[in-house]
Amino acid sequence: MNDSMDPKQSVLGGKSKDLSFETSEGDQEMGMFESTSTDELGLEYGSTLRLSEGIELDPNDMNFEISPDEKMIINMGPQHPSTHGVLRLMIELDGEIILRTKPVVGYLHTGMEKTAEGLTYLQGSTNVTRMDYLSPLHNELVFSLAAEQLIGIEVPDRASWIRMLMCELNRCSSHLMWMATNGMDLGSTSMMLYGFREREMILAFFEKVTGLRMNHNYIRPGGVSADLPDGWQDDVIAILETIPGRLDEYDELLTGQPIFRERVNGVGIITDSQAIALGATGPILRSTGVPWDLRRDMPYLHYEQVEFDVIVGSIGDVFDRYSVRFNEIRESLRIIAQVVEKMPEGDYRVQDKKVTPPPRMRIDESMEALIHHFKIFTEGYKVPEGEVYVAVESPRGELGCYMVSDGSAKPYRMHIRGPSFVNLQTLPVMLRGGAIADAIASISSVDPVMGEVDR
Template sequence: MTTIHTPGGPHKHPDEEARYQEAEPGLIAETSEGAQEMGPRSSTKTEELSKEFGAALRLPEGIELDPGDINIETSEDQTMIINMGPQHPSTHGVLRIMMELEGETVLRTKPVIGYLHTGMEKTAEGLTYLQGSTNVTRMDYLSPLHNELVFSLATEALLGLELPERATWIRMLMVELNRMSSHLMWMATNGMDLGSTSMMIYGFRDREMILSFFEKVTGLRMNHNYIRPGGVAADLPDGWEDDVLAIVENVPQRLKEYDQVLTGQPIFRARVDGVGVITQEQAIALSATGPVLRSTGVPWDLRKDIPYLAYDQVDFDVVVGSVGDTFDRYAVRFNEILESNRIVSQIIEKMPKGDYKVASKKVTPPPRKRIDESMEALIHHFKIYTEGYKVPEGEVYVAIESPRGELGCYLVSDGTARPYRMHIRGPSFVNLQSLPPMLHGGFIADAVAVISSVDPVMGEVDR
């Protein structure tokens, strides 16, 4: 039963057209499985209403539901389903959230996603491993280096490569700086969402410092394609220590100011304190990771718990919250910038000397100088860039801690130069599921603060 389905459109290859005509009707019928939107109460089953807060959230087993909490009797003319997004400025891109309101209180919530879906997992199957990092870097566009890192680590795990120490430490330096820039960007947009426009400008200003350094090292401000299977694209430029030191010295001072601008600000506190609470059990049951999970008090950080790179050789603390409200998620990110800052300053001291990419002839193209001298080197160079290198058969799942949570890459190789299947476990994608319990019972006006506190990056949600 091998059938070909092409997306609609007039431009079909004649062979495919014919096969498409023969396609089994069952498969096509299967595809109309119903609406993605949140349905009205009348079309939602009573059992479902009674066991769920939102159209998307179901309570985990073992958690008792307060019967008074959900009124399944609520008649439809008392509630209203409204749409927020996908063009709402506070939804951080093209997130669409459907909310059922009773007065100003949110009852059910359902995130509707897919507006930015570009089929990157399918694209990856057509790219070589060398080209793969240019693809994944575009997923979470606020932390591109983490995406490259997880893909490279997965490829290296399949290849069985042992990286030179310097490559590992350069990677660590770059991803930690990236974590800082990502969190600073989050503070900026979060500030804007909550009415602190000055924070927005400050956040972007500080992120700019880090992006300028990235530009100096990688040549690009985002979508760097700097971390590649086998190491990094280039060594750090001369005098990188000074640039990084400037960042390391600057950021804590600036954060002290932001602490006053935000943490000590009564209006800001009134909007975040006790808003959008999620419990530990809910967060774990909903597979939430990153600051969303840590804000509930679970000290789960892959850098600490299942270390990768050289995180076991640097000293840092895992920041946790206590209540799991919007303020805790803010505080966790705020302090994570400082912890990353600590890691970066240790990296400056400990940066080892040596190669920045692996010396394996298989994955590393010959240096430019050799190409002028040797025909074989030229052929080798050409082969790597056209055919790519073959990766042994196997499958691997690698996960790292991105600024948003567990970023995983499941890679299947069939022994050719292109991945047979690449799956990215996007933390924003999974974390979005914690929105319905956070929003339930709160005011519609808090929705903006709560959505912002989950920090979804739609490029990664939709991939």
């Protein structure tokens, strides 16, 4: 882009700026206060340009009194253990107090949206499942729902209920994983072990059903890849009987514990109007008291047929986000119990010859079935031209998929609206004015999954 940035010149020149060039992200980094425009400063100071009173904030009115030599810009990450992957935050500090924050992302970018344009609809779910690796089934679900809406097929009832069962279990495992890492971030190492132990139960069930612990490629356009194994009810009931008791233990371990409460109460506050202006969804939005849950407000699958409560917080601090996630595990278990009861008999994938390969038995006896099978897995199936946006409630918020088809067997454009990516923008607001030690609690409470942020 810029001639002076040519890597060869800079290296061969052997100048002292070589090292800073090698690690630099250039303009993507946080600049010095003096050389930053007021709009950008407002952004980094976390003013969302829309105060609760409805007054527009003029960045020129902001009062910056600290002299330049008392401030320091530090890097947190990309390798800091508490940044949940490769998140890099550049933080401007006045002593212990955070003034400005800028997330620098992209360290995990692998061009998955470009990759998706080269994969058929059948292969596509293998790609998307790797984005948010803590809730792979939600990624597959949103991709499949978008493809199905373009093709115009309706999946059988049982497939939808299986999808609900798996997604709610996935929400539990994702939130349990969050409880574990959050415990570790805040110094409660025992929570780390317990969280992983419970998550393991759910992953073992996933392995039994899908063959894999993560990145299942289980939910596919047209249904799911295999029926639930015999005796699945026993496994699910074992989960339903074990986890609530364990949750009560966590309640004792964390919720009522003074040291934990000291770390989370009143830390990283975000208001409802700020959360909406910043597009935050999921537990972050709900922790501010906005009862918005796509499962209830824009139901997909069969969520309108099950009973559950939308958990909301009150002031939007780290503790509220903790309680929202914690109680969502209980609500998910409630949904799972109803799904086990209501699970209908029937087919687990749509019997539309266009998208569903013939059964294995037929391939042995019929040449046409073999050709059909071969064509679906090599060429894929053609999807009518059109564009569609589908959103589901993932454990982190609104997970959307915008898909454009040109009538061929591969998506013309596949865009995933990752909740982590958008939620990350709430960090400057949460961190502003807090101590650097509290930053860990706030980052953890946003629950970003960097695979989804960078895609």
